[in-house]
Amino acid sequence: MVTDKIIVVGGTSQRRKMVSTTIKSVLNNDFTSKERNNIGVVYTNLDRKLPGKYAADTGNVPLLKGMKNPGHRTMVDLRIGTGLNKTDLHQAILHEFVHQNRKREGENYKNERRTDLEVVGRLPASGIKNAKLGYYFSEKLRFPAHTSLPKKIGLVRGQIRQDRRMLTGSVNKSAEGERLESRVDKMYKKSGIAKRRRYP
Numbered sequence: 001m002v003t004d005k006i007i008v009v010g011g012t013s014q015r016r017k018m019v020s021t022t023i024k025s026v027l028n029n030d031f032t033s034k035e036r037n038n039i040g041v042v043y044t045n046l047d048r049k050l051p052g053k054y055a056a057d058t059g060n061v062p063l064l065k066g067m068k069n070p071g072h073r074t075m076v077d078l079r080i081g082t083g084l085n086k087t088d089l090h091q092a093i094l095h096e097f098v099h100q101n102r103k104r105e106g107e108n109y110k111n112e113r114r115t116d117l118e119v120v121g122r123l124p125a126s127g128i129k130n131a132k133l134g135y136y137f138s139e140k141l142r143f144p145a146h147t148s149l150p151k152k153i154g155l156v157r158g159q160i161r162q163d164r165r166m167l168t169g170s171v172n173k174s175a176e177g178e179r180l181e182s183r184v185d186k187m188y189k190k191s192g193i194a195k196r197r198r199y200p
Contacts, residue, residue, distance in 0.1 A: 006023050006041075006042050007043045007044070008044050009045050009046070010048070019044065019089065022089050023042055026090060027097070030094055030097075030122045030123070030174070031101065032177040035177065038103075039101050042076055044078040044079065048079060050081045056078070056080050056081060056096050058077060076097075076100050078096060091119065091127060095115055098118050112135045113135050116134070116135040116193060117184055118181070120160055120167065122175065123164075125171070125172045125173070130157075131157065131160050136156055136193055137156055160192075163192050166187055166191065167187065
C-alpha cells in the first residue's frame, strides 16, 4: 500500500491495511503539520523480523530498487513487531515518531523515558485509560510486598494519568507541537516516570 507519505509492503493485505491506517491516524491526530514534515515519508516492510514480537524501532530507509522520492524528503524506516495489536501498535508507532520528530535536536533525545512522557501528552484520550507504555511498566519500580499484578498495573496507570494532567491539564486533553515539547522538557524531572517513585 503506497500513499504520498506512507509505503507499506509485505505481510497480508489485512495487516498492511491496519498498519497503514494506524500510521495515518498517528500522523494526522497526534502531530502538527510541521512535525509531520519533520518525520517525513514512512516506509515499513512487514516481512522483516524484530528480536521481540512487541518491539518497534526506526532507522534509515534501505536503498530499494525503483523507489522514487522526487522531493528528496526525509524518509524513515519503521520496523514493527508481529505481536502488536491495533491499540498497542498506535502507541508503539507514536513512540517511534516522537524519536524521529526530535532528531532535529541531535543526540540528546534518545532518552526513552522522556519519549514515553511525551507520548503520554500526545495520546488520544481513548488511549490513556489502558495505556501499555513500555518504559512506564519496564522500570524497576518498587512495590510493597505481596502487591498483586492487577494492583501494580493500576498504580502505574495512575502514574500515567498523573503525568498526563501535569502536561495537558486534563486526562481527557491531548497536546502536540512545540508547546508540548517545551512542557515535556520543563517538567520531565518532576514527572512520575523520571522519579521512578516507590509506590506506597
